[in-house]
Each structure stands twice: as C-alpha cells, then as structure tokens.
Amino acid sequence: MRVAYFPGCSLQGSAREFDESLRAVARRIGLDLIEVPDWNCCGASSGHAVDHLLSVALPARILGLAEKTGAQDLLVPCSACYNRLVTARQELREDQTLKAEVCELIEMELRLTVRVRNIVEVLKEAMEGKDFPAIETPFVHKVACYYGCLLVRPHKIVKFDRPEDPQVMDELMQAIGAEPVDWAFKVECCGAGMTLARTELVAKLCGRILDDAEARGAEVMIAACPMCHANLDMRRPDIEALAGRKFAIPIMYITQALGVALGIDASRLGLDRHMVPVVFKRAEQPGADEPRA
Amino acid sequence: MSRIGVFVCHCGENIGATVDCARVAEMSSELPGVVHSVDYKYMCSDPGQNLIKEAVKEKGLTGVVVAACSPRMHEPTFRRACAEAGLNPFLCEMANVREHCSWVHEKGEQTTQKAADLVRILVEKVKRNRPLRPIQVPVTKTALVLGGGIAGIQASLDIANAGQKVILVEKDPSIGGHMAQLSETFPTLDCSQCILTPRMVEVAQHPNITLLSYSELESLDGFIGNFKARIRKKARKVDEKLCTGCAVCTQKCPQKKIPSKFNAALGMRTAIFVPFPQAVPNKPVIDVENCRYFKTGKCAICQKLCPAKAIRYEQEDEIIEVDVGAVVCATGFDVKETDFFPEYGYGKYPDVITGLQFERLASASGPTLGEIRRPSDNKIPETIVFLACAGSRDRAKGIDYCSKICCMYTAKHAMLYRHKVHSGKAYVFYMDIRAGGKMYEEFVRRAIEEDGAVYVRGRVSQIYERDGKLIVKGADTLLGGEPIEIKADLVVLATAAVASTGAEELAQKLHISYDSYKFFSEAHPKLRPVETNTAGIFLAGACQAPKDIPESVAQASGAASKVCGLFSKDQLSREPLIAAVNRTAPPLFSTCTGCFLCESVCPYRAIERETISARDGKPIKTVARVNPGLCQGCGTCVSVCRVKAIDLDGFSNNQLYAEVKALA
Numbered sequence: 001m002r003v004a005y006f007p008g009c010s011l012q013g014s015a016r017e018f019d020e021s022l023r024a025v026a027r028r029i030g031l032d033l034i035e036v037p038d039w040n041c042c043g044a045s046s047g048h049a050v051d052h053l054l055s056v057a058l059p060a061r062i063l064g065l066a067e068k069t070g071a072q073d074l075l076v077p078c079s080a081c082y083n084r085l086v087t088a089r090q091e092l093r094e095d096q097t098l099k100a101e102v103c104e105l106i107e108m109e110l111r112l113t114v115r116v117r118n119i120v121e122v123l124k125e126a127m128e129g130k131d132f133p134a135i136e137t138p139f140v141h142k143v144a145c146y147y148g149c150l151l152v153r154p155h156k157i158v159k160f161d162r163p164e165d166p167q168v169m170d171e172l173m174q175a176i177g178a179e180p181v182d183w184a185f186k187v188e189c190c191g192a193g194m195t196l197a198r199t200e201l202v203a204k205l206c207g208r209i210l211d212d213a214e215a216r217g218a219e220v221m222i223a224a225c226p227m228c229h230a231n232l233d234m235r236r237p238d239i240e241a242l243a244g245r246k247f248a249i250p251i252m253y254i255t256q257a258l259g260v261a262l263g264i265d266a267s268r269l270g271l272d273r274h275m276v277p278v279v280f281k282r283a284e285q286p287g288a289d290e291p292r293a
Numbered sequence: 294m295s296r297i298g299v300f301v302c303h304c305g306e307n308i309g310a311t312v313d314c315a316r317v318a319e320m321s322s323e324l325p326g327v328v329h330s331v332d333y334k335y336m337c338s339d340p341g342q343n344l345i346k347e348a349v350k351e352k353g354l355t356g357v358v359v360a361a362c363s364p365r366m367h368e369p370t371f372r373r374a375c376a377e378a379g380l381n382p383f384l385c386e387m388a389n390v391r392e393h394c395s396w397v398h399e400k401g402e403q404t405t406q407k408a409a410d411l412v413r414i415l416v417e418k419v420k421r422n423r424p425l426r427p428i429q430v431p432v433t434k435t436a437l438v439l440g441g442g443i444a445g446i447q448a449s450l451d452i453a454n455a456g457q458k459v460i461l462v463e464k465d466p467s468i469g470g471h472m473a474q475l476s477e478t479f480p481t482l483d484c485s486q487c488i489l490t491p492r493m494v495e496v497a498q499h500p501n502i503t504l505l506s507y508s509e510l511e512s513l514d515g516f517i518g519n520f521k522a523r524i525r526k527k528a529r530k531v532d533e534k535l536c537t538g539c540a541v542c543t544q545k546c547p548q549k550k551i552p553s554k555f556n557a558a559l560g561m562r563t564a565i566f567v568p569f570p571q572a573v574p575n576k577p578v579i580d581v582e583n584c585r586y587f588k589t590g591k592c593a594i595c596q597k598l599c600p601a602k603a604i605r606y607e608q609e610d611e612i613i614e615v616d617v618g619a620v621v622c623a624t625g626f627d628v629k630e631t632d633f634f635p636e637y638g639y640g641k642y643p644d645v646i647t648g649l650q651f652e653r654l655a656s657a658s659g660p661t662l663g664e665i666r667r668p669s670d671n672k673i674p675e676t677i678v679f680l681a682c683a684g685s686r687d688r689a690k691g692i693d694y695c696s697k698i699c700c701m702y703t704a705k706h707a708m709l710y711r712h713k714v715h716s717g718k719a720y721v722f723y724m725d726i727r728a729g730g731k732m733y734e735e736f737v738r739r740a741i742e743e744d745g746a747v748y749v750r751g752r753v754s755q756i757y758e759r760d761g762k763l764i765v766k767g768a769d770t771l772l773g774g775e776p777i778e779i780k781a782d783l784v785v786l787a788t789a790a791v792a793s794t795g796a797e798e799l800a801q802k803l804h805i806s807y808d809s810y811k812f813f814s815e816a817h818p819k820l821r822p823v824e825t826n827t828a829g830i831f832l833a834g835a836c837q838a839p840k841d842i843p844e845s846v847a848q849a850s851g852a853a854s855k856v857c858g859l860f861s862k863d864q865l866s867r868e869p870l871i872a873a874v875n876r877t878a879p880p881l882f883s884t885c886t887g888c889f890l891c892e893s894v895c896p897y898r899a900i901e902r903e904t905i906s907a908r909d910g911k912p913i914k915t916v917a918r919v920n921p922g923l924c925q926g927c928g929t930c931v932s933v934c935r936v937k938a939i940d941l942d943g944f945s946n947n948q949l950y951a952e953v954k955a956l957a
Contacts, residue, residue, distance in 0.1 A: 156689075164755070165635030182641075184757030184764070215759070 003122065004071035004114065005033040006062055008081040008226075009041050014234070015078070015226030017270025021255040022077055022119065024268045028133060028259075029126050034069045036062060044080040045193030045227070057102050059088035063116075064108035077119040077255075079150040079225035080192070085116045086158050118151060119254060120168050120224050121160060127175055136263030138177025141280055143257070144218035144249075145169040145180050146209070148228040149189045163187070169254060173222060176261035181216040185209045190231040203238040206231050210239065210247040219280050221251045229253065233275050250278045295326040295420045298354040299412055300345055302336035302361035304391055309334070311395035313405040317360060320409045324416050328352055337367050342374040349378035356419035360388040360412045381424035383869070383943060388415040410956065417955040421948045427866035428921055432518035433618040434860045435460060439510060439799075442470020443842055444834025444849040445623035446492050451853030452621075453501035457860050460615055461496065462524055463506045465554075467572035468493055470625055474555060476655035476663070478842060479705045480736035486571060486658060493573040506574055511612065513803055514897075516925065517829030518618045518865045528608040530579035531565075535603035538575040542595035542604065543567060551583050553660075557650040559668060560660030565595050565604075569658060579606075619829050619856045622813060623849060624799060626835040629684050629789040633691065636755045637683065637786060643669040644763055645756060645784045648702055655709045665713050667783045674717065674782030677710055678765045679703045680753055681723040684789035692789050692810065697839040699787035700727045704737045706785060707746035719746040720779055722753050722767050730841070749777070756784055790839035805830055812838050823851040831855050870943040871924040872899075872931060874917045885916040885938035891930035892917065899923035900930065 011019035026033050039062055048055035062085065066074040076082040092099045093112055103110055126132060147166050155163040164187060170180040188209055191202030210232065213221050223229045232239075232251045240246055251274065259269040271278050299321040303309030314332040322330035329352045333341050336359060348354060357380065359371045364387040372382035390408040398404040434457055438449045441463030449459045461468070473493075475485035496502055511523040546563035553562040555569050562568075564584040567577050585592035586606060596604040628649050631639035639645045644667045646654075657663040667674045681703045684691030700723070707719040726748070728734040740746045753767040762780040769777050792811035800807040805825040806814040813836050816824040823831050831852035834845035859865075874885050882905045892900040903918040917939070919930070928941045940946060 162635055184755070184759065212759070 001030065001126075002032045002034060002071050003117075004036055004066040004069045004074040006036045006039055006042075006066065006074060006076050006081065006085070008044075008076065008078040010078050010080075010226035010230075014230050015253075017273040018077060018226055018229070018253045018255065021253055021259050021264075021269040024264050025123075025255045025259050025262065028262050028264060030131060031122070031126060033075070034071055036065045036069065036074070039065060042081045042084045044078070044084050048084070053101070053105070055084070056088045056091055056098065057105050059085045060092060060102045060110060061106040061108065063089060063092075063112065063114060064106060064110050066114050067111055072113075072115060073117050073122070074114045075117055075119065075122050077224075078227070079118065079148055080227055082116065082118045083150040083158065089116055090157050118158075118160065118224070120151065120172065123254065123258065124168050124172055127172065133262060135176050135261050137261055139173070139257050139261040140177050141179070141219045142217050143173050143178045143180050144183050144213035144216065144221045145173055145186060146213070146221050146223045146228060146232075146251075147187050148223070148225045149187060149192070150227075151224060152187060169222065169224065172254070173257070176258060178222075178257070181213070181218045183212050183216040183218070185212045190228045192227045192231065195227075195231055195235065199235070199238055200242065202231050202235055203242040206235060207239045207243040207247075210249060211243070214247060214249050218249060220257075220278070221249055222254050222257055223251050224254045236276050248276075248279075250274060250276045250280075252278060295356060296328045296352060296354050297324075297326050297356045297358060297416055297419060298329040298345070298348045298352065299324075299327055299331075299416065300336055300341075300348075300357065300359045300361075301330070301332035301390075301408075301412070302341070302359065303332065303334045304336075304362060304395075305334065308361070308391050308395040308408075311398065311400045311404055312390060312408045314408075316405055317390070317408045317412060321358075321360075321412045321416070324413055326420055327416060329354065336361050337370050342370070345371065345374050346378040349375060349380050354380065355384065356416075356422060357385040358388055358412060358415045358419055359385065360390045360408065360415075362391040363387075363389050363393075383425040384419065384422050386415045386419045386422065388412045414952045414955045417951040418948045421945070421951055422943070425869040425942055428869050428871070429864045430516075430518055430867050430922060432860060432863060432865050433520070433616045434458065435615070435617045436619045436621060436856045436860075437462065437510075437520070437522050437615070437617040438621045438623060440470070440623035440625055440834070440836070441465075441468030441496075441504075441506065442623060442625045442834060442845075443472040443489065443492075444625070444836075444845040445470070445621070446489075446496055447846045447849035448621045448623055448833045448853045448856075449496055449502050450492065450499065451850050452856050453499045455853070455857045457501065457857060459499075459502045460522075460524075460617065461502055461504050462508050462510060463504070464509045465568065466507045466529070466566075466576075466578040467568045467574070468496060468504070468506060469569075469571075469573065471649070472842060473569065473571070474557065474649060474656070475652045476657070476659070477705065477709060479701045480730070480732040482705070482708075484657070486656075490571045490573075493571070497573045504574070505613070507578055508613075510799065510802060513620065515923075516867070518859070519922070520617045520620060520829065522615050522617055522620075524613045524615065526611040526613055528605075528610050529576065530581070530605055530608050531577055532603040532605050532608075533574065533576050535601045536576045536599075537601050537603075538567075538577075539600060540567070540577075541598050541600065543577055545594050545598050547592065547594060548583055548585055551580065556653045556660050557647065559646075559650050559653050571658070579604075619831065619859050620803065621831045621833055621849075621852045621856060622799070622803065622805070622825075622836055623833040623852075624796065624836040625793050626790045626839060627793045629692070629791045631683065631786055631788055634683065634786075637680070637753070637784070638756050638758070638763075639786060642756070642758050642763060642784075643667075644674075644782065645786065648699065648706065648785055648787045651706050651785045652702075655706070655713070663713075665710055665717075665783075672782070673714055675714075676718045676720070676779065676781045677707075677783045677785060678753075678763075678779055678781040679707055679719065679721045679785045679787065681721060681787045682752075683786035685787075686724060692791065694810065694839075695727060696787075696790040697727070698790060698841050701730070701733060701736065701841065703785075703787050704728075704740040704746070708740045708744045711740075711744040711746065719744075720765075720781070721746055721748045722751055722765075723748060724750070724752070730843075751777075790835065793836065796836065803827065803830055812836065823848055823855055829859065868926070868943075869921075870926040870941065871921055872919045872926065872928065872939050872941045874919060874939050882914060883916045883938060884936050885934075886936055887915045887917070888935065889917060890933045890935065891939060894929045894933050896927065896929065897923050897925050899925075 043058040318332040375385040376382040388411040548564035552558040653659040685696040751768040833849035833852040
C-alpha cells in the first residue's frame with residue numbers, strides 16, 4: 001500500500017528513533033512510504049496560539065503537497081502534527097472563504113481528498129490485513145499504553161477511538177503478545193509544549209503519569225507521540241528531582257515495540273537512542289493496586 | 294352566487310409585523326365572490342369573533358375564510374363562531390398565514406403577496422364547500438391505562454373512583470414502577486413504599502379496575518370513544534388463580550444468582566420470582582431464560598413443592614382483545630446507561646453506581662436492608678461523592694435537556710447518607726442547583742447547612758481507582774477554578790432520565806407523536822399538556838418528560854379528569870370529513886366498478902362490499918361502501934380510485950383542483 005508520509009520536525013531531531021523504527025516496520029509490513037516532498041513545519045504547538053491563518057496555512061501546504069503524491073492517505077506519526085493537520089483540513093472543508101484565502105497564500109489548489117491518518121490507526125489497519133507478517137518474538141511484557149491528549153481529542157474533529165478511554169493501542173499491543181495494564185492516565189496531558197517554558201509543570205504532570213504506570217505493574221510505557229516521549233524520557237531527571245524518587249520505567253514508541261515483535265534488529269529500531277535505557281525489569285507489583293473490576 | 298367573507302388576523306405582531314395585513318384584506322376584497330374583507334389585531338378574541346358573527350348575519354355570507362394561524366390552533370374556534378351566527382361550520386376555512394408565511398419569511402412585498410395568495414386559494418376552495426353535519430358515534434366507557442407506575446396508578450384510581458371502568462396494563466410482573474424502588478421521597482423524606490403500597494393494593498382490589506400485570510399492548514385500532522386494543526398477557530407459567538403467594542417456590546428455586554432488576558442489579562433473585570415482597574399482584578413469574586427447567590428440561594422443583602399446584606410450564610402467552618373509549622399512556626422513563634462516560638468508570642468499578650442504585654442501597658427493602666454499604670466489599674463508605682448532571686445538560690456527550698429530578702434526589706441522597714453514617718463525608722459536584730418547587734430550595738439548603746453536605750460547583754473530569762479508593766478529579770470553579778481531587782469510597786452518578794425503552798415503538802402503535810428524545814408530545818405545551826394530538830389518547834407522568842412524583846400525580850389526575858369528561862357523554866361528535874363512494878341513478882347505481890383497489894389500501898379497514906340488487910333480489914353489481922364509523926378521512930382510497938368514484942368530504946377533488954387553479 002502506498003501512503004504519503006509527513007515525518008514532521010520532531011522525527012528529524014529529538015525523535016529520530018520514531019522515524020527509524022517507523023520506516024523499518026513499514027518496509028517489513030509492505031507499507032510503501034512516500035515522503036511528502038519539500039514539506040514544512042506544521043506549526044504545531046505554537047502556531048495556532050499566534051495566528052489563526054498561519055496555523056491553517058502551514059498544514060494546508062503539507063496537505064497540498066501530499067495530494068500531488070497521488071496517495072489516498074497521509075500518515076502523520078506525531079500526534080501534535082496529526083491534530084493540526086486534521087483540524088486544518090476540517091476547517092478548510094467547512095469554510096470556503098478561508099480555503100480561498102489559504103490557497104492564494106500557499107499558491108496551491110486544494111482538493112482536500114487525502115485522508116490524514118495517525119500511526120495507530122494505520123498500524124491497526126495493516127495488522128488486520130491478511131498479508132501482515134507473523135509475530136516472530138511476541139512482546140511478552142506488561143505495557144501501559146499512553147495515548148496522550150492530542151491523538152484522540154477533540155473527538156468531534158479527529159473522530160478516532162473513544163476520547164476518554166481509548167482502546168486501539170491496547171488491542172494492538174495485545175495482538176503482539178503484550179499485556180496492557182488498566183491504568184488511569186492513558187489520555188492525561190504530559191505538559192507537551194510547556195517543556196521549555198514551564199519545565200516544573202511538565203515534571204509534575206509526567207511524574208504522576210509515570211507513577212501510575214509503575215504502580216499498575218507496567219514494565220514499559222508505549223507512546224505514539226514524540227512530544228510525550230520527549231517529556232517522559234528526556235525530562236526524567238527533572239521529574240525525579242520534583243518527585244523525590246526514581247522511575248525506572250522506559251518509554252518506547254509503538255513502532256519500536258512492533259518492530260521488536262516482528263524480529264527487526266534493535267539497531268534499526270533506534271532502541272539505544274533513549275535517555276532512559278530500554279531494559280525490561282519487572283516492576284514490583286503490589287497486588288493491592290490491581291483494579292478489582 | 295357565493296358571498297364570501299375574508300377576515301385577516303394580525304395575531305399581534307406574529308403576522309402583523311411581517312405581513313401587511315391591511316393590504317391583504319384590500320387585495321382579497323377584489324376577489325370574485327368576496328363581499329366582505331377586513332383585518333383585525335386579534336381575530337380569535339371576543340371582539341374579533343364578533344366581527345365574523347356580525348358579518349355573517351348582516352352580509353348573509355355563504356362562506357368564511359379566516360387568514361390567521363394554523364387550523365390546528367384555531368379552526369374549532371372560528372367554526373364555532375360561524376355556527377353561532379347560523380352558518381354551517383364546515384363553510385369556514387382557514388388560510389394559514391402565520392406558520393406557513395409570517396413565521397418563515399422576512400418582512401416584505403413578497404411575503405404579503407404570498408399571504409394574499411393563500412387567501413385566494415382558500416376563497417376558491419370555500420366556494421365549493423358544502424354544509425356537513427357531524428357524525429355521532431357511541432363511547433365505550435372503559436379506559437385503558439398503559440403503565441402501572443405512580444402515574445398509571447393515580448390515573449386508574451381517579452377514573453375508577455369516578456365510576457368508570459379501567460383496564461390497567463403493566464409490562465412488569467408487579468405494578469409500582471420506579472417509585473416502588475425509591476427509598477425516601479423529597480422534600481419530606483417520607484418513605485416511598487409506605488405511601489405507594491396502599492395505592493397499589495387499592496388498585497388490585499378496586500371493583501372498577503381490571504389489572505393486567507406482566508402484559509403489553511400489541512396493537513391499538515379505532516378512534517376516540519371506540520378503540521380496539523389487543524393486549525398480550527405474557528405467560529407467567531403460574532396459574533394466578535390457584536397461587537396463594539406462599540413463596541415456597543421462590544425460596545426453593547436453585548437458580549439464585551440472577552441480577553434483580555428491581556434492585557438495580559445490586560441484589561440477586563431466583564428464576565421464579567416476585568420482584569419485591571410488597572408486589573401487586575403478589576404472584577411469582579418464571580423467568581424462562583434463566584430457569585433450569587426451561588434450559589435443561591430437568592429441575593421442576595417449584596412444581597413439585599407448590600402446595601397449590603399452580604406451576605404451569607406449558608402456559609402460553611394469551612392475547613386479550615378489549616374495547617376501550619380512551620387511553621392513558623403512563624409508561625414512564627428509564628435511567629440512561631453511563632457507558633458514554635468511560636472516564637467515570639461505571640461498569641468497571643463496582644463502587645461507581647447510579648442514583649437509582651443508591652436508592653436501593655438506602656431503602657429498607659433493599660439488598661443491604663437500608664444500610665449504606667458499598668457493593669465491592671460491603672464496607673460502610675467513609676466518603677461519598679455525588680455527581681449531579683451525569684449526562685444531563687451535556688451537549689457534547691449526553692443529552693441536551695435537564696433531567697429535572699437529579700438536583701433534588703442528589704440532595705436527598707447526601708442527606709440520607711449523613712443521617713445514616715454520621716461520620717461520613719458527602720460531596721456533591723454540581724453545575725447549578727435547580728430546586729424550583731414547593732419546599733425544594735429549603736430542602737437543598739437543609740442538606741448543605743444542617744446535614745453538612747459539601748457542595749462543590751464544578752465538573753468531574755475523571756474517576757479512577759488507586760489503592761482501594763476512587764480518585765475523583767474535578768474542579769472547584771467557585772474558589773479560583775483550582776483542580777481538586779477527592780478520595781472516595783463510593784461515587785453516585787445522577788444519570789440522566791431518558792425515554793423508556795420501546796417508547797418509539799409504542800408511540801407508533803398508538804399513532805401519537807414524540808420528540809427527538811422519544812418523549813411523547815403533548816398537544817400543546819402550555820394549554821393542552823395531558824392530551825396528545827390523537828384524540829382520546831392522554832399522557833401522564835414521565836413518558837412525556839422527566840418529572841418528579843408530585844408532578845406525575847398531578848398530570849395523572851389531569852388525564853383522568855379528561856377521560857371522565859369524555860365518558861360523561863353517551864355519544865361523541867366526529868368531524869364528518871370522510872370518504873364516500875358515489876351513488877347514481879339506475880341503471881348505473883354508482884360509477885364504482887368494483888375493483889376494490891381501495892379496499893387493499895385502506896389503513897383503517899373502512900371499505901366494505903355492498904351488493905346492489907334488483908327488486909326481485911337478483912344481484913346487479915357489487916360496489917364499495919365506506920363505513921363512516923371507521924373512516925378517518927386520510928384520502929388514500931380517493932387517490933387510487935381509477936374511476937373517481939370516491940371523494941372526500943371537505944377535501945373533494947373539485948375543491949383541491951380549484952385551489953391549484955387559483956394559483957395559476
């Protein structure tokens with residue numbers, strides 16, 4: 001299957017391993033990625049707070065370029081980019097005046113036919129296909145699937161999964177042999193774009209997320225957003241300083257976990273690029289913390 | 294030669310602000326046949342009606358067109374006025390220049406022109422109207438009451454006490470409805486069962502009431518005064534006449550782990566069961582789906598032990614046909630499921646319960662005998678968080694409307710908990726407190742001020758379990774909007790009240806209208822609150838909208854008085870707007886060729902076959918005939934008749950063609 005691919009800025013910088021593992025997995029499962037030529041930044045965490053027209057025009061240009069690739073779907077792995085692209089697409093479809101204005105600005109015609117897809121739904125669809133390769137090394141770990149806030153919200157616009165208790169990533173993890181834990185913070189905000197402006201806030205929010213994941217017995221957290229990953233992984237010293245305790249739990253991208261299960265070599269999945277080493281040490285499991293239901 | 298009068302109403306500003314009524318009257322005065330044309334501010338008022346009456350008398354009008362609101366609203370008013378002036382009421386027509394014109398268009402020349410067009414159409418029609426006489430039909434003086442909750446009970450008792458017969462149909466094994474499930478009632482905290490059960494017994498013993506429990510309406514045909522109802526009496530598998538209610542069967546039944554609907558799934562029941570000890574009738578029912586005998590063919594313990602030999606495994610559903618003159622629909626409401634709020638964890642955490650479940654916990658007849666104990670470990674909760682508006686007034690995820698009863702019952706719950714567990718802490722998250730009603734606001738203040746319930750104005754974003762506690766994350770929007778977290782032992786969701794399951798299907802059986810939430814629609818939101826748009830069918834209680842007990846009872850009594858009013862006459866007048874098959878002189882007798890296409894399309898089975906015979910008794914031809922008692926004037930037969938042998942009085946082909954031609 002041919003899919004247009006918009007990696008976004010993070011996947012070229014702090015989240016290189018997301019890009020690497022995604023490309024490796026795509027090759028293995030027969031997903032033909034066509035990188036959108038001459039793509040630009042989508043504006044993500046700051047654009048929409050500064051200028052509305054800009055916040056629509058930036059993603060619109062990417063959509064326009066993606067249309068030229070001839071693909072039906074545009075894969076956007078970063079949740080923040082995904083959210084911006086889906087939102088801009090919807091706004092443009094509903095507002096013809098805005099569309100005309102934006103088209104003039106980006107000097108492009110827009111048909112808005114290409115569907116914007118996130119990594120979870122693309123992988124889920126691929127796994128349900130009959131050509132999906134066999135799971136070679138089942139990923140037998142207790143995992144806490146972390147969706148973050150932007151992947152499933154606002155539901156009216158992204159229309160993906162249940163906004164407060166999403167399930168798709170959990171189902172995907174089950175399919176590769178993992179055991180998703182039932183935990184409370186799967187859609188909690190990590191502080192995202194505040195990582196530079198208000199580090200202590202990010203540390204507080206992330207600390208709660210990590211604490212709950214560990215308390216439920218998860219060995220590893222599975223993320224699908226480079227922003228979440230950066231905060232939970234890179235900010236670990238800040239988190240630990242604020243919480244006054246250590247957190248051992250590593251954060252893996254969904255593509256890395258899938259790559260491991262498909263038997264792809266660790267070096268091609270960028271597993272060594274994390275700040276918190278990906279080591280599976282079963283966390284202590286206080287039985288009382290297990291939900292009774 | 295026609296002498297038509299046109300009366301243009303301003304309806305205050307409703308029409309007058311958009312349509313130039315004086316010009317409409319002026320334009321109408323020039324129409325051929327119009328001899329009188331005036332406009333007036335409120336034509337339906339007494340002086341307005343007098344304008345019509347005087348004109349009819351002085352100008353000798355042969356037809357009247359009132360350009361005003363919808364005929365649904367005031368046609369009877371104006372027809373009555375004409376009749377009082379000596380004009381046959383069916384020579385009065387209404388041009389709807391409000392709903393069809395002024396309310397849907399902007400002010401302007403075109404709008405005024407459209408109003409004038411509407412008048413012109415009706416003038417052409419009314420010229421071809423002929424005087425009609427109302428049809429007299431007998432009234433069957435028996436009321437059918439659907440639903441045996443407090444509304445149905447009240448309506449039945451009121452009608453029965455007025456000396457009329459009632460058939461009360463309840464789908465569950467016992468009457469009592471939701472009220473029987475409640476613990477105490479606001480704002481007086483009197484025990485719900487104590488005030489309800491005597492009424493239930495009265496229903497069972499009343500000589501004028503036939504109680505059909507565990508029964509449902511199959512179909513309803515006919516019209517006001519003359520309905521035919523088919524009722525399915527579901528098989529109890531128990532002979533009600535022999536059963537003494539000794540309860541040996543329910544005690545000995547080996548299937549004991551079935552969630553009890555009456556206890557809102559907090560308690561268990563057996564496969565042969567009586568919903569609750571005070572049930573009326575106090576006769577058990579076998580739940581065939583869960584009964585071991587019906588599943589495996591073995592067991593039959595109840596049959597062996599029954600001292601009255603009343604168990605009837607072979608019993609089948611029975612269809613009962615009854616004639617009734619009026620129907621009171623009192624089918625109540627349901628509590629909305631909460632799976633649209635996964636963040637509140639209902640269904641996942643046993644200690645997140647609904648308001649109805651809390652009622653059962655607080656009820657002396659409930660699974661904990663009135664002690665507040667949480668479902669998971671039977672411990673007495675130290676902290677309870679109550680969430681008002683769990684689904685109500687929530688356009689994003691729930692329903693748009695206010696469920697009305699939740700503010701009050703939540704205050705009651707907090708109060709009951711504090712009365713029973715003195716050391717307990719009760720928190721209530723709310724949006725607004727809506728306590729309109731006699732002694733209602735005072736009741737809520739009492740919960741806060743005397744019983745120490747802590748009211749937090751704000752919404753809850755999430756509930757999750759951690760270390761055996763339910764963590765309730767919310768915001769206090771009054772004190773700086775700070776996020777707050779409360780560690781609770783039990784959470785009670787005041788879930789929305791929604792239309793009862795099957796409401797839509799029932800409305801279609803009854804031919805009554807319902808709103809987008811599937812609550813049944815009253816004929817007029819202010820002035821006809823207990824009637825439906827279908828004559829002879831009335832509404833009582835929460836099937837119309839969420840209501841508390843006093844309101845349900847008041848509406849039930851209102852419906853009952855409407856039924857008694859209907860039954861106070863022996864005959865009813867019906868509008869004569871019905872179809873007729875023409876009759877002509879011999880040798881044709883009728884242009885009807887006897888194809889009987891009309892018979893196959895008539896939804897009311899009003900077409901009969903009539904054989905026309907010669908004097909010697911020899912049949913000449915068989916033609917269609919319309920039964921005037923059954924015909925509802927829908928006109929379907931007219932449209933399929935190939936030889937135009939059928940016509941509809943009041944809406945004849947001739948009249949309708951004239952209306953269309955008037956537009957050309």
